[in-house]
Amino acid sequence: xxxxxxxxxxxxxxxxxxxxxxxxxxxxxxxxxxxxxxxxxxxxxxxxxxxxxxxxxxxxxxxxxxxxxxxxxxxxxxxxxxxxxxxxxxxxxxxxxxxxxxxxxxxxxxxxxxxxxxxxxxxxxxxxxxxxxxxxxxxxxxxxxxxxxxxxxxxxxxxxxxxxxxxxxxxxxxxxxxxxxxxxxxxxxxxxxxxxxxxxxxxxxxxxxxxxxxxxxxxxxxxxxxxxxxxxxxxxxxxxxxxxxxxxxxxxxxxxxxxxxxxxxxxxxxxxxxxxxxxxxxxxxxxxxxxxxxxxxxxxxxxxxxxxxxxxxxxxxxxxxxxxxxxxxxxxxxxxxxxxxxxxxxxxxxxxxxxxxxxxxxxxxxxxxxxxxxxxxxxxxxxxxxxxxxxxxxxxxxxxxxxxxxxxxxxxxxxxxxxxxxxxxxxxxxxxxxxxxxxxxxxxxxxx
Amino acid sequence: xxxxxxxxxxxxxxxxxxxxxxxxxxxxxxxxxxxxxxxxxxxxxxxxxxxxxxxxxxxxxxxxxxxxxxxxxxxxxxxxxxxxxxxxxxxxxxxxxxxxxxxxxxxxxxxxxxxxxxxxxxxxxxxxxxxxxxxxxxxxxxxxxxxxxxxxxxxxxxxxxxxxxxxxxxxxxxxxxxxxxxxxxxxxxxxxxxxxxxxxxxxxxxxxxxxxxxxxxxxxxxxxxxxxxxxxxxxxxxxxxxxxxxxxxxxxxxxxxxxxxxxxxxxxxxxxxxxxxxxxxxxxxxxxxxxxxxxxxxxxxxxxxxxxxxxxxxxxxxxxxxxxxxxxxxxxxxxxxxxxxxxxxxxxxxxxxxxxxxxxxxxxxxxxxxxxxxxxxxxxxxxxxxxxxxxxxxxxxxxxxxxxxxxxxxxxxxxxxxxxxxxxxxxxxxxxxxxxxxxxxxxxxxxx
Numbered sequence: 073x074x075x076x077x078x079x080x081x082x083x084x085x086x087x088x089x090x091x092x093x094x095x096x097x098x099x100x101x102x103x104x105x106x107x108x109x110x111x112x113x114x115x116x117x118x119x120x121x122x123x124x125x126x127x128x129x130x131x132x133x134x135x136x137x138x139x140x141x142x143x144x145x146x147x148x149x150x151x152x153x154x155x156x157x158x159x160x161x162x163x164x165x166x167x168x169x170x171x172x173x174x175x176x177x178x179x180x181x182x183x184x185x186x187x188x189x190x191x192x193x194x195x196x197x198x199x200x201x202x203x204x205x206x207x208x209x210x211x212x213x214x215x216x217x218x219x220x221x222x223x224x225x226x227x228x229x230x231x232x233x234x235x236x237x238x239x240x241x242x243x244x245x246x247x248x249x250x251x252x253x254x255x256x257x258x259x260x261x262x263x264x265x266x267x268x269x270x271x272x273x274x275x276x277x278x279x280x281x282x283x284x285x286x287x288x289x290x291x292x293x294x295x296x297x298x299x300x301x302x303x304x305x306x307x308x309x310x311x312x313x314x315x316x317x318x319x320x321x322x323x324x325x326x327x328x329x330x331x332x333x334x335x336x337x338x339x340x341x342x343x344x345x346x347x348x349x350x351x352x353x354x355x356x357x358x359x360x361x362x363x364x365x366x367x368x369x370x371x372x373x374x375x376x377x378x379x380x381x382x383x384x385x386x387x388x389x390x391x392x393x394x395x396x397x398x399x400x401x402x403x404x405x406x407x408x409x410x411x412x413x414x415x416x417x418x419x420x421x422x423x424x425x426x427x428x429x430x431x432x433x434x435x436x437x438x439x440x441x442x443x444x445x446x447x448x449x450x451x452x453x454x455x456x457x458x459x460x461x462x463x464x465x466x467x468x469x470x471x472x473x474x475x476x477x478x479x480x481x482x483x484x485x486x487x488x489x490x491x492x493x494x495x496x497x498x499x500x501x502x503x504x505x506x507x508x509x510x511x512x513x514x515x516x517x518x519x520x
Numbered sequence: 521x522x523x524x525x526x527x528x529x530x531x532x533x534x535x536x537x538x539x540x541x542x543x544x545x546x547x548x549x550x551x552x553x554x555x556x557x558x559x560x561x562x563x564x565x566x567x568x569x570x571x572x573x574x575x576x577x578x579x580x581x582x583x584x585x586x587x588x589x590x591x592x593x594x595x596x597x598x599x600x601x602x603x604x605x606x607x608x609x610x611x612x613x614x615x616x617x618x619x620x621x622x623x624x625x626x627x628x629x630x631x632x633x634x635x636x637x638x639x640x641x642x643x644x645x646x647x648x649x650x651x652x653x654x655x656x657x658x659x660x661x662x663x664x665x666x667x668x669x670x671x672x673x674x675x676x677x678x679x680x681x682x683x684x685x686x687x688x689x690x691x692x693x694x695x696x697x698x699x700x701x702x703x704x705x706x707x708x709x710x711x712x713x714x715x716x717x718x719x720x721x722x723x724x725x726x727x728x729x730x731x732x733x734x735x736x737x738x739x740x741x742x743x744x745x746x747x748x749x750x751x752x753x754x755x756x757x758x759x760x761x762x763x764x765x766x767x768x769x770x771x772x773x774x775x776x777x778x779x780x781x782x783x784x785x786x787x788x789x790x791x792x793x794x795x796x797x798x799x800x801x802x803x804x805x806x807x808x809x810x811x812x813x814x815x816x817x818x819x820x821x822x823x824x825x826x827x828x829x830x831x832x833x834x835x836x837x838x839x840x841x842x843x844x845x846x847x848x849x850x851x852x853x854x855x856x857x858x859x860x861x862x863x864x865x866x867x868x869x870x871x872x873x874x875x876x877x878x879x880x881x882x883x884x885x886x887x888x889x890x891x892x893x894x895x896x897x898x899x900x901x902x903x904x905x906x907x908x909x910x911x912x913x914x915x916x917x918x919x920x921x922x923x924x925x926x927x928x929x930x931x932x933x934x935x936x937x938x939x940x941x942x943x944x945x946x947x948x949x950x951x952x953x954x955x956x957x958x959x960x961x962x963x964x965x966x967x968x
Contacts (some may be wrong), residue, residue, distance in 0.1 A: 093541060100548050107555045114562050121569050128573065131583065132692060132804065136797025138586035147595045152597070323631075326795060327775070329787045329818045339777045347774060370777045 146468065148487035184308075185344045186257040187351065201230055210282040212438070215446050216272045224271040225252050225381055229277050231299060240292040242356035247330075251351040258307050258341055263456035265309035272450075274302040276435040297365055298428060300353075304342035309334065312461050314379065319470045332377040339373040368428075371421070375429035376436050385498055388430050391423045392504050418506065430502055440491055443500070451483055568687065575690075632756075633792045634705040635799065649678055657723065658730040660886070664720045672719040673700050679726045679747060687711075688740040690804035696932050699799045706755050706789055711904035715755035718746055722750040724883040743812055746876060748801075749820035750883055753788035757782065760909050762827065767918045780825040788822040816876075819869070823877035826885050836878050839871045840952050878950055888939055889947065899931055 120406045178269040180186050201209075208214055209227055219227065232248055233236055259267040277298055281287050287295060310324075317325040324333040343366065346352045354362055375384055421429070458476035465472045474480045631637055649657075656662055657675055680686060680696055707715040725746055729735050735743060757831065758772075765773040765781045772781040791814065794800045823832055849930055869877070887898040906924035913920045922928045 089538075093545075097545070097548075100545075100552065104548070104555070107552075111558070114566075118565065118569075120560075121566075121573070124696060125572060130692075130694065133695070133798055135583055135586060136800065136803055138583065138590060140797060142586065142590055142593060145590065145597055149596050276726060321795065326791045327788050329784060329791070329822070330814070331784075331818075336779075340775050343777070345772045347769065351749065366778070370779075374777070475786065484580065 101221060106162035139235060143468070147274060150464065183344060185341060187254060187345075187348060191294050194249050201226065206230065206234070209359045210279055212276060212279045212283065213443055213446075214275055214279065215443070216275065217446065219271075224268070225249075225256060228252055228271065228274060228303065231274070233294050235278075235281070235299065236289060236292060237296045237299070241354055243353050244356070246353065247351065248353050251353045252303075254345050254351045255303055255307065258345065260309060260311065262309060262311035263460065264450070264453040265311060265457065270303060270306060272439065273305060273432075273435045274299060276438040277302040277432065280431060280435065290338065293361065293364065294368070294428070297372065298431065300365075301369045303430060305338055305368065305373050305376050305432065305436065307338045307341040307345075307363060309338065311457055312464070314377065315473065316461055316465065316470070318321065320467070320468060332374055332379070335377045338376075342369065342373065372428060372432045373402065373427060375432060381433070384426070384429055385431065385501060386476075387421075387502050388426045391426055392501065427502075427505060430498065434498060434502060437495055437498075439489075440495055441488070451487060455481065455483065455486065461472065531761055560944055561763050582854065629792075630934055631792060633789060634855065635702060635793075635796060649674065654678065654682070660724060660727040660731065660889060661891055661894075662723055662727065663891070664716060664723065665894065665897065667719075669704060669715060672715070673697075673704060676700055676719065676722060676751065679722070680744075683729070683735060683743050683747065684740060685744045685747070689744060689802055689809075692804070695799065696801055696805065699793070699801045702793050702796075703751055703755070704801045706793065708757060708759065709947075710757060710759035711908065712898070712901040713759060713905065718751055718754060720887065721753060721880075721883045722747060724886040725750040725880065728883065741809065741812065742816070742876070745816040745820065746879065748813075749817045749880055752817065753783075753786055753821050753824050753880065754787045755789040755793075759905055760912070763921065764909055764913065764918070767913070768916060780822055780827070783822050783825045786824075787818050790817065790821065800876050802891065819873060820876060820880045823880060829881070829942065832874070832877055832881065833949060835869075836874045837949050840949065875950075875953060876954070878946065882950060885938075885943055885946075888935070888943055899935060902952060903929065903931065903934065 199256060205227075209230065214433060216224075230247060232243070237243065238248065239246060255270070256267050259265075259270055280299065281295060286298075290298075312320075312322075314325075314332065314334050316322075318330045322333075323336055327333070330338045346354060349355055357365070374380075394434040439446075439447045455478075458481070459478045462472045462478065464470075465476075471474055548881065635821040653675075662732075664672075677696060677700060680691070685691060685694060686696065703718070704715050707713075707718055729743060729746070734746075738746075760768075760770075762773075762782050763781065766778045770781075772785055775781070776784045794802060797803055802813055805813070822828075887895045889895075903926075906929070907926045910920045910926065913924075924932060
């Protein structure tokens with residue numbers, strides 16, 4: 073009706089034209105009307121379809137819920153399987169340490185951190201370490217397999233005493249004991265990333281400190297940071313690496329936005345433990361020192377993420393090739409990035425910080441510089457943990473790294489590549505470092 | 521052309537009538553042509569819907585498979601549980617999941633995340649937004665104070681529809697509603713860092729997308745990442761900044777080892793929400809796309825830490841001064857750092873990623889580019905939050921930043937420094953960007 077046209081007068085000659093015109097017009101009008109019909113009909117159809125779609129799409133929620141349920145049930149299966157194997161192979165593992173005198177030594181906090189009860193001052197026997205043991209402990213050849221958990225605790229305790237760290241940090245010796253027990257309780261019983269690995273890495277750090285004479289070169293605060301970071305560097309390791317965490321979208325990966333989830337967690341657990349006054353070995357240092365210790369330990373623990381290996385090593389090599397003087401530092405290293413943006417944390421390290429990062433990395437992978445009879449069993453442990461992961465990845469349909477796949481890996485091939493491409497280049501880089509001490513130039517000689 | 525009319529001869533007297541007639545006719549033809557357009561458009565819509573329906577129907581197969589798998593795995597659990605209870609005294613831990621049958625719409629999960637119940641499909645009214653509102657929404661002059669929470673939800677919802685993101689991500693419209701409600705529930709009622717701030721930043725992003733014509737320059741996936749990151753960028757903000765978190769050694773600071781604790785938390789909460797199928801707006805994208813979205817959003821949310829402001833802006837300026845061609849990207853930006861070490865994440869951004877980071881930073885602090893009557897109340901909100909923090913810091917004996925201290929700060933001084941040294945330099949840097957689009961060079965014109 074909007075298009076109605078009134079033709080009032082028509083000329084004679086135009087008669088036929090107007091007739092034709094009105095014919096066309098009526099057709100157009102008809103067409104427009106049909107369009108209107110078409111529109112209504114389509115609209116109706118569309119509405120129906122859209123409604124259907126909306127109800128269809130609710131199915132997806134159903135599917136996703138199923139999937140979530142599957143992965144949850146799988147996790148239960150896995151947990152059960154683990155409990156089963158633990159129950160059958162070894163005794164109860166709920167209380168890992170010195171269980172002879174512990175009814176309530178270990179408590180688990182809300183955040184999952186295991187704490188040592190305050191009620192009893194836990195006292196693992198302070199072993200009388202023989203002079204021989206004390207000297208042996210300083211050597212990279214030290215055989216970690218001869219020592220039981222309580223003995224390892226005593227050996228770690230000894231390191232703090234021997235390096236004079238109790239005096240340096242005004243440390244309560246009972247707190248040190250409690251802290252060590254708490255550390256031990258927060259390592260899990262993984263085939264590889266367990267308390268014995270923690271001990272090995274820390275012992276190698278202690279060995280390198282003595283071998284390279286770092287105990288006279290570095291401020292005691294730095295020695296404390298190096299040793300403590302080594303002890304804490306794999307706390308609460310779940311036995312599955314970052315790749316698994318990220319691919320399986322675990323709680324840890326989501327919490328840390330896929331950024332070094334494990335290392336961030338190890339470090340966070342370390343400071344959750346230190347946040348408890350009963351297990352804070354640094355409770356008596358001043359605020360600034362605590363900040364330096366926190367920054368230093370964080371830097372070192374985060375440096376153990378092997379995904380950053382190339383970056384850290386290359387930057388370090390550049391510095392050493394520039395002939396940088398590692399003695400010029402004056403604590404700049406630990407205070408340097410307080411308040412600086414995240415990005416600077418990773419690139420504005422002092423040469424000295426870089427050295428410390430490479431040192432903890434050396435210790436972390438140092439099994440292969442130990443005597444064959446010490447190092448070889450570790451390969452089996454590592455492969456067990458790897459196979460454990462790859463088996464799970466296969467079940468869960470996640471990508472499997474070839475070096476973890478029991479179908480593809482052999483002990484020798486695993487070792488050769490690692491030693492040639494990772495271990496040797498890093499130890500060689502450290503061997504080029506020159507440290508000035510008074511008038512003397514000291515060359516770091518790592519244990520190879 | 522079916523309705524074309526040829527008037528060959530017209531009588532003298534009929535001249536004006538015929539002219540009027542042909543005028544009307546041409547209008548009718550035009551109308552018919554528009555009808556044709558309408559028909560084509562409808563056809564397009566129908567095709568899309570039909571395609572979607574087709575893919576939807578495939579889901580039935582998947583559901584069946586999932587159900588089968590669940591029953592298999594359940595069987596395993598049962599078998600193992602039996603073995604376990606035989607082997608040890610440990611009680612059954614097979615607590616069925618998803619037991620929340622609550623009637624409430626908002627549920628709080630163990631990790632503190634608030635979820636919107638699945639039982640009720642929450643339906644905030646889909647407002648009929650007037651054409652005027654819809655156009656106004658695209659402008660940086662948009663007045664955020666006129667809208668109540670439900671209206672803001674609808675406006676945000678509208679952005680996803682208008683940018684065609686539902687089609688791009690094959691997004692369920694009901695999930696989008698639920699997700700938005702869940703987002704809102706996870707903003708706290710802080711004076712400044714609240715849901716309205718979230719809305720403002722997102723609206724400015726939406727405004728800049730339209731103002732700069734980014735909607736035709738960028739892939740839709742990137743638009744989705746930009747808008748979604750803006751919406752998530754301050755999730756669960758506690759109202760006390762990073763400095764407070766770090767100085768007070770809060771749980772967040774310990775969890776994140778003092779590295780952008782708040783921004784890491786905002787991002788983690790965002791993906792905890794997206795990890796729930798019911799609120800995962802990206803549930804229907806493939807794995808690779810989800811990874812790109814995750815990386816992209818993480819990068820953008822972490823970029824909002826103002827401690828990184830100088831670093832991000834300087835790197836960006838270097839790139840623009842090099843005359844880098846921002847159009848050369850091909851998604852390199854979002855896939856580039858998958859699997860790369862953390863440190864590279866912060867320094868190997870593509871120019872395009874850098875641009876996106878600066879864009880979200882601009883939006884985050886864009887209150888002062890809005891009309892005075894919009895921006896001014898925000899200053900009061902910010903100062904209220906600052907004073908709140910500084911009061912607490914004084915009570916707790918923590919250091920107080922002068923710009924937060926009610927004894928030292930005034931509204932004008934606070935604003936002048938910020939606008940001169942932070943806001944203007946950043947918007948100027950963006951204004952220098954050249955984007956190539958086909959043969960045309962497009963200059964970004966931020967809203968100043």
